[in-house]
Amino acid sequence: MPESFTDTPLLTARFDAALHYATEHHRLQLRKGTPVPYTAHLLAVASLVLEMHGDEDEAIGGLLHDVVEDGGGREALAFIEREFGAAVAAIVLANSDTVDGVEVAGGGRRWFDRKQAYLDGFPAKTPAALRVSLADKLHNARSILIDYRTHGDDVWARFNQTQGLATRLYYRELALGFERERGRLGEFAQPAVDELRRTVDAITALAVEHQGPDSRTLFAG
Structure with a gap:
């Protein structure tokens, strides 16, 4: 099948300017515990947003979401x-x-409160903000799973944890949160919602192999 084209580009000079701004801001930053430039994550988030048929504002939001x-x-x-x-x-x-x-840093109460507040804010987020969030968390979860398979429980030291329970609980809650908001995310975000669930479940299954069943399954208990 030949390549398809559009008469009206979705991504304009605004996207180019946002990419430059994001790259400059994060130029010295690396992904936790890796030599990978942080910009790789920003590009991945923008890519996932566009695959959900997000518009240019959402793609730019993906580039700038951590600034x-x-x-x-x-x-x-x-x-x-x-x-x-x-x-x-x-x-x-x-x-x-x-x-x-x-x-x-770390898994203390202040960390818990910030993450719980983020989760509690899902119903008030716009569909656009939710799609950017979903792209962000999906890429993070994929990276965690790949590195967990490669490095085992040593990967959790990046999060100032020994077994990663706090982070794993958080991602389970995130998967549930996006599933609850499924109807507002739009048709083309549905595969990403399902992929996040599969990825989080795979992380959980791998943790059970390494550590045995978790003492807790969700933030609330």
Whole structure:
């Protein structure tokens, strides 16, 4: 089948500018515990959003979704709104655990509270913000699974954990959250919802092989 084309490109100079901005912001950043440039994750998220038939605002939101949380803070959020529009800024804000660039490491109560607040916010997120979130979490989950298969329980040291229970519980809750919002995500996001579930279940099954059954299955108990 020959390649198909469009008379009206979905991705314009705005996307190019956002890619440049994201690359500059994250230039020195690597994926946790790897030599992989962080930009690889941003490109993957934007790609997954586009595969869900997301529009240019969503694709740009995918590129910029970590800028505010990873050190940019409110100044970066204001820049994003000014340069790329309110819709993109809203997507980025909805996908930020923090607004002032303050990271909370480890699996302590503050980490739990931030993640629970993120999960609790699902019903208020727009479909666009949910699709970017789904793309982000799906790519992260895939990376965790690949690295878990390769490195075993050593992979959890990247998250300041020994057995990864907190992270694994979080991803189970994420899978449930996206399944609850399935109807608002749109037809073309359904395969990604299902793929996240399969990936999370595979991580759980691998953990059972390594560690035995978990003492908890979800955040709530």
